[in-house]
Amino acid sequence: MTIWSYDHMIFKSIYMETKIISCTGEKGGCGKTTLNIILATNLYHLYQKKVVLIDMDNPQYSVYKKRKRDLRQMGPTEMPIFPVERATVETLESLIKRYYATVDFIIVDFPGNLNEEMVRGLLYVEHIFIPFFLDELEIDSTAVFYKTLERNYLQNENRVLRSVNLFFNRYELVKVNKFDTVKKTLAKAGMPMMEQVVMERTVYRERYRNTLIPIPPTKENGELGLKRFMEEVIKISKN
Template identity: 25%
Template sequence: MTRVISCVNQKGGVGKTTLCANLTGVLAHMGHKVIVIDIDPQGHLSQHLGIRASQNPLGIYDVLQGDALLLDVGVEVAENLYVVPPGESLVRLESVQMKAGRGLLLRKALENIETEGVDFVVIDCPPSNGFLVVNAIAASQELLIPVTPDYLGLSGISAMTKQIKRYEEVMGRFDNLWIVVSRFQRRAVSKEAEAKLRHYFGRKVVAQVIYERAVTAECPGHGQPVIRYAPRSKSSKEFIALAQHILGGESRE
């Protein structure tokens, strides 16, 4: 069964794109067939993995409009790893008014994905709560929420979890909800914020912390996930541990 995971947080700057690029890189390296969808109009995930907008004018915009199939616009960037870029016009959909059925367009586009042998679909969402994020969440069985360990990060996760509860009232409970402490630094404020996250959210918070490291900042310039750019680095080991946790499929509390 294909697992569909949205990486989401309405707060910007929490490391969603870094998390998506490197987690999917590890999953593909482990032998899983992975499609990562860049549903953020900024297209940073695609750039991180070596795709430039001028090279691929088609993307998830065309899929949502019904003008292309998902697999037709996917770009193979490494063995087992395919990227669906945003497309030139995705920004037009960011503020589209919701109408009946419009929030299920991506779910419909993924209906037959299992027949293609895809193990994971991971969706990199923009920092918003609009049309694009609604489509991503409605298509997902699992959510991955990166959180920075600071005051604003804690405030953002509080608002995000309230929003998720509203989604669950309509769609039902998600299979898994993973909270990942990201962009961690060896400072007292980071350790205090992490402790609060674990106190309030318990097992939802993944044991592995993702540190802020120079090597992950270098990867986008080389168009590679860290597992390919620096396979023996501490960052690679962190993302391997995160992937193993998610592969374990631990149920949320």
């Protein structure tokens, strides 16, 4: 396998504008890690974006361990891959400096709780995407997390954070009216929702949560329908 040469890239992309993003949430189980992996893999392979995925979930480092398992399962290959790095509160800044201006996206995967890693790590993130599903406790937790980010990051004059974006994960068409009601309620409370949603698909977790293999292009627009979501992430990140 080959990881693209950063020494070579620094020369080629001296004017590259790096965006630091994260799918994250205050509670575990909202799908953030699965979506960070899917975003990284598909932005790299399908959109030809230079990506590094930073795992801040210390000490579990589930994304970093997932990359190792994926490599073992695939075996020897010359397929290009993007880096997956482990980070701590102490090493995150140096990692960001190492990759900044050499990649299009730095994607940070945080723990599933508002601990020191997340609180300090969010100081570097420009665009946050918060997944949640149709559950009363999940909705309440998401609203509180959004307001926490708004109060402590968005309203800070020295902020790096540019946007916080809510979106439905595990969206079900049979419950479209309930989802619409929640969307309108949050909008009235000043919490804007993304246009696109991520559908309820077991295949995301079982087959496409892979740090090496993207979603097949033949599936991207049809059965799986993640392309529009990824394109909205790209569009928001440009701001």
